Every structure is written in C-alpha cells, then in structure tokens.
Amino acid sequence: MRNVSVFGFFLLGLVLFFGLSLAQLDGVGTPRIAAHDQGFTRVVLDAPTKPKFSVSIRGKTFEMLISPAKAVAGNADSDTPELASWQLENLGNGVKLTLRTTFDLSSVQGWKAFTLDPTGDQPNRIVIDLGAKLGVVAANQPVASVVKPTTSKPKTPSKPKLTVVLDAGHGGIDPGMSKYVTEKIVTLSLALKVRAILENNGVNVVMTRTGDYAWQGKSCDKRCDLDARANMGSSDRNAFVSIHVNSADARAQGISTYLFGQSADAETLAQAERENGGGSTGKALTRAARNLAQDLINDQLAQLNVKFSKKLANLVQSNLLSTTGAVNQGVRQAEFWVIKKPRIPSILIETGFGTHPVEGKNLGTNWYQQKIALGIARGVLSFLGN
Ligand SMILES: [Zn+2]
Numbered sequence: 001m002r003n004v005s006v007f008g009f010f011l012l013g014l015v016l017f018f019g020l021s022l023a024q025l026d027g028v029g030t031p032r033i034a035a036h037d038q039g040f041t042r043v044v045l046d047a048p049t050k051p052k053f054s055v056s057i058r059g060k061t062f063e064m065l066i067s068p069a070k071a072v073a074g075n076a077d078s079d080t081p082e083l084a085s086w087q088l089e090n091l092g093n094g095v096k097l098t099l100r101t102t103f104d105l106s107s108v109q110g111w112k113a114f115t116l117d118p119t120g121d122q123p124n125r126i127v128i129d130l131g132a133k134l135g136v137v138a139a140n141q142p143v144a145s146v147v148k149p150t151t152s153k154p155k156t157p158s159k160p161k162l163t164v165v166l167d168a169g170h171g172g173i174d175p176g177m178s179k180y181v182t183e184k185i186v187t188l189s190l191a192l193k194v195r196a197i198l199e200n201n202g203v204n205v206v207m208t209r210t211g212d213y214a215w216q217g218k219s220c221d222k223r224c225d226l227d228a229r230a231n232m233g234s235s236d237r238n239a240f241v242s243i244h245v246n247s248a249d250a251r252a253q254g255i256s257t258y259l260f261g262q263s264a265d266a267e268t269l270a271q272a273e274r275e276n277g278g279g280s281t282g283k284a285l286t287r288a289a290r291n292l293a294q295d296l297i298n299d300q301l302a303q304l305n306v307k308f309s310k311k312l313a314n315l316v317q318s319n320l321l322s323t324t325g326a327v328n329q330g331v332r333q334a335e336f337w338v339i340k341k342p343r344i345p346s347i348l349i350e351t352g353f354g355t356h357p358v359e360g361k362n363l364g365t366n367w368y369q370q371k372i373a374l375g376i377a378r379g380v381l382s383f384l385g386n
Contacts, residue, residue: 286337
C-alpha cells in the first residue's frame with residue numbers, strides 16, 4: 001500500500017507539473033445517503049470523469065479508494081438501518097471513503113458498487129449499495145473487484161459530527177444597513193435561529209458572534225474584523241455561512257446567495273464594496289479580493305471549494321425561496337472579503353432588502369425570520385447530506 005501512495009504522490013506531481021486542468025483531477029462530492037425500501041442503503045458520490053476505484057471490506061468496515069480525485073474531507077453519522085457513519089479523506093492523489101455499516105459485510109453478500117454515466121445535469125457517479133440481503137435485489141451493474149484486506153487493524157473513525165460556522169454580519173460599532181431594520185440586529189437574530197435548527201439536527205454550530213459586538217474597534221479595522229470571522233472557517237469545519245441584509249432603493253427586493261469570485265456586473269461589485277466596509281476601505285478590500293479571485297483560478301483546491309460553495313449556495317437559495325416565497329435575486333459570485341480564499345464551502349446570504357417597504361418590515365418580524373432561518377438550515381442540512 002505504501003508503494004501505491006508514494007507512486008500516487010509522484011503521479012500527482014506530474015499532473016500538477018503539466019498543469020492539467022481541474023476537470024482531469026476532479027472532485028468527489030459529499031456522499032448522498034438514502035435508505036431504500038427494498039432493504040438497503042444507497043450511497044451516491046459525484047465522481048471524477050472516469051473514476052477508478054477499489055474496494056476492501058472487513059467486518060463492518062467498507063473502504064473505497066477513488067483515484068485520481070480530491071474531496072472536501074468530512075465525516076458524519078448516518079441513521080439508515082444499514083449505515084452508521086461515513087468518512088471522506090484525501091490520500092495521496094486519491095480519495096478514501098470509509099463506510100461503517102451496522103451489519104457484517106463479509107458474512108453475506110452485503111454490498112454492490114458501480115458507476116453511473118452522466119445524465120442531464122448529473123455528473124459521473126459512484127453508487128454503493130449496502131444491505132445484508134443485497135444479493136436478492138442486486139443491481140444489474142458491473143461490480144468492483146474485492147481487494148485483499150490489509151492485515152492492519154482499521155482505525156475507528158472518531159465520533160463524526162459536522163461543524164458549521166454561522167457569521168452574523170456586522171455588530172458592535174458597525175450596524176450595517178439601516179432603514180426599516182438595522183442589519184446587525186436582524187443578522188444575529190437569524191443566525192441564532194439557524195443555530196437552533198442545526199443543533200436540533202445534530203450539527204455542531206460555531207458562531208462568529210452571539211451578541212451585539214464585533215472585533216472592529218480602536219485596534220481592529222474592518223479588514224481585521226472580516227479576517228477574524230473568515231479565520232473561523234478553518235479546514236476542520238464543514239461549511240461557512242455569512243448572513244446579511246441588503247440595501248438599495250425602495251423597489252429592490254428578494255434574496256441572493258453569493259459565493260466568492262469576480263462579480264459579473266457593476267451592481268454586484270458595488271454590493272461587495274458596501275459589505276467590505278463601504279467608502280475607500282470597501283473599495284480597497286474589494287480590489288484586493290478581486291485580485292485574489294484572479295489568483296485562485298489556478299489553485300485547484302480553491303477551485304474545488306468554489307465548486308462545493310456553489311452547490312451549497314444553490315441548495316440554500318432554493319430552500320430560502322421555497323420557505324419565504326421571496327423574489328429570486330439568484331446565486332452570484334462577488335468579492336466579499338469574509339469568504340475570500342475559502343478552505344471550506346463558504347457562502348454569503350443577502351436575506352432580503354431592509355430598504356423595501358414590505359420586505360424590510362418583514363425582516364424585523366419573528367415569523368418571517370423563522371422562514372428565513374428554516375430555509376438556510378434546510379439548505380445547509382441538505383448540503384451536509386442529512
Ligand atoms: Zn451586511
């Protein structure tokens with residue numbers, strides 16, 4: 001095995017050396033898990049263009065090596081009858097998926113693994129079915145070869161629990177926008193509501209603030225404040241969600257969700273400048289972030305995070321629209337400093353316009369905030385595979 005991983009590093013080096021595109025070193029998505037009524041659990045992974053994988057089984061442990069590939073590492077409990085937990089790790093130039101089952105995989109024909117070709121907007125997928133009586137309902141698909149198990153004892157994955165960072169925008173001396181509502185009050189109220197829902201669903205939540213304060217003050221400027229928040233999105237966590245309220249003229253309304261990148265139009269750029277502190281500070285930070293976005297185009301891991309941030313943004317935005325019925329301002333990219341160079345999937349949500357006479361007033365009410373919080377939480381949970 002050791003030779004394989006050393007060779008893997010060598011291959012990765014070659015790939016990087018020749019500057020092959022991300023498409024050729026593609027990302028493996030977070031597992032999607034569903035209990036099937038025919039008595040098995042199906043695990044689906046979005047996979048690289050031509051995934052190569054091998055499987056090894058040992059007792060209640062199923063291991064799959066996929067290469068060449070990268071993934072956003074993570075792990076979580078599962079509550080289906082067949083699956084207890086999953087873990088995704090980067091290993092050399094590949095990805096290792098570990099599934100802990102509730103039954104002995106080796107005593108019966110308890111698993112199937114196969115690939116699905118792209119269809120519609122679905123990419124290549126690797127499908128793993130787990131079930132004690134799976135032989136009876138076997139899918140008519142090629143099955144991967146079983147690799148001889150190694151003699152070393154499998155290490156037990158640590159108690160898997162996903163962690164989400166919630167950033168209530170602004171605070172303390174920085175009120176954010178102010179018209180029918182004050183942004184810093186709404187963002188904190190929303191973040192606390194989202195936290196309650198996520199924690200009820202077994203997700204760890206880290207808050208950038210839980211009261212009316214911020215880092216920004218005499219010894220910490222806007223950039224320092226935003227950096228402190230961004231730094232909480234460390235690579236051992238699973239998602240970063242920054243919550244804000246929008247402002248414009250009285251006609252503008254609706255919800256938009258952003259991932260980091262270069263904004264496509266002047267209106268979005270102005271939005272980034274405002275959230276980056278406004279005035280000359282906002283302009284300077286936005287310009288720096290725009291340069292960073294340009295640099296990140298050649299950073300494969302950053303691009304992988306952009307890809308997963310987009311998936312998170314799409315799920316949050318669609319859930320927000322269905323819980324609130326608000327106008328769809330779309331999923332966009334912009335130079336928000338707080339989500340610059342993300343190490344984990346990171347988004348910024350403009351939950352509505354505090355300057356709109358109806359939406360603005362709604363944003364100050366408990367019932368509308370509850371709808372928004374539910375939409376954000378559902379999107380995040382869906383992304384995490386809950
Ligand atoms: Zn804001």
